Amino acid sequence: MQTIEEFKNVYLITEQDIENLMFAKGLMEKHQEDFISKFYDYLLRFKDTPNFLPDEETISRHKEKVKFWFIRLFEGNYNEEYLRHLHKVGAVHVKIGLPCHYVNASMSFVRRYCFRILTDEFGCSTHRDAVVTSMDKIIDLNLDAMTISYHEEELRAYVLPRKLEYNLIEFARRFAFSVDILLLLVLMLTSLFVLGFVGYEIYSIGTGETNIETGILKILGTLLMIWAIGELLSAEIHHLRGGKFAVTAFLTLAIAAVIRKILIATLSTEKIADILTLGGIVLALGAVYWLIGHSEKS
Template structure:
């Protein structure tokens, strides 16, 4: 790797037109960078803290101090004056350290947003009257561009490969789960059709009892209404499940409607027996709780649609 490193570095320098003159201008500013490295470090951490990014990565004081040392070395290294194999190997170590701390690329980008602002302001202040001020600024821009290319370019490649491998695994898993889910949805649809069929049978049976005189008119009317309510809820649930199969939202609210309808039918029947007051109260509380759940689900669905 070291044998190919010089060739790669020369290509990189040529790409950014980084010359020996640039190295000399940067080396001349090294004492100033060392004198202001603490100010740079403090300003940088204040900057990322305002962005709300840093606390997630620096869980301990030790991790923070290690990162501070890296940032100080990196900043003064910008003005090293010698940018050969050792310098770029040091950049590789910094990249590896960021990887160990699990600091993502966008955090590195914050560094390259703050550094030019700080460094340009410092150079303007210290070398404002220098006739080589434009050359000094240009040299800094070039070395920052090279650093950005090395530190974030490879990080992006690593993250992309990692994300790609995860995506392939997730896609296979999701495809498998989607296939199983579709089978269960069709099975559920078949069960709902059976429920609707039985509801029709129950409704017909209640009508038969009403007209045959096997039950009182009051009881017959109430049970028939209850059966009709269940049948209506089952049909509504089937319609909602069809929408769900076509990519719509879950039919949970419609399912609750069916359960509530069944309980209401039970209450209508039990209400004819005064001695079952406790049972009626229990069913009433169940209907109340289910109705609240139905209202909350409907409210959530409505807010999502809006």
């Protein structure tokens, strides 16, 4: 499953596009009611529409949801939750058996509607053209994410019974999400334990159980671990928001752990060979860290 960052990269959605879309939000909000009324005039042209939207209750529920979707196009917060929302909309359409070309056609209507509003407001100007380009990108992204469910549905027809496959994929999706949340909780808990350890070290120095030099080195080593756990937490949050998982966060943790060991080993003069070995490991980890960072950049 692609992440929102991958979608943004593929559709070349830049910070400037996001700014353009957010700029258009006020204008589109002003036209929200007009939009939904024209959108529905258009939907009612499809001969099958009454089969899908059979009564007033369903229609008014759908109108509210489409209005919400429409305004979200211009909110700029295109995150993983946004992508999940689009997948869900697609899945609902698939579930009711709505033909994909109705979704494509109505999206094309939305595109034309937005372009017309922009032309009326800004005339033929470079500013209008810039916003139109950004709008094109976000509408394409929406269409792509919403119609993925149709392709999945086609595949499913060849593999497992529809309901079983749907439930299995849903279960796997939720399971993966729960594992990420669990990881986040364990990391937070671990950093609390490590903080407790710092407290204990300070207490040991205070009571004279540990001498000051040893205590300070141990505290510094432990703080290094907290910093590395912080890195891991940020990487996990980034991952939950749809970013790629940063392997370098694990390397940072490993480097921090070895440096901590070196700090502790330096307290004993007999452990020169150990310190040299640990130094070699830090060097090797550092080289791998650099290589990964370098290859990601290029």
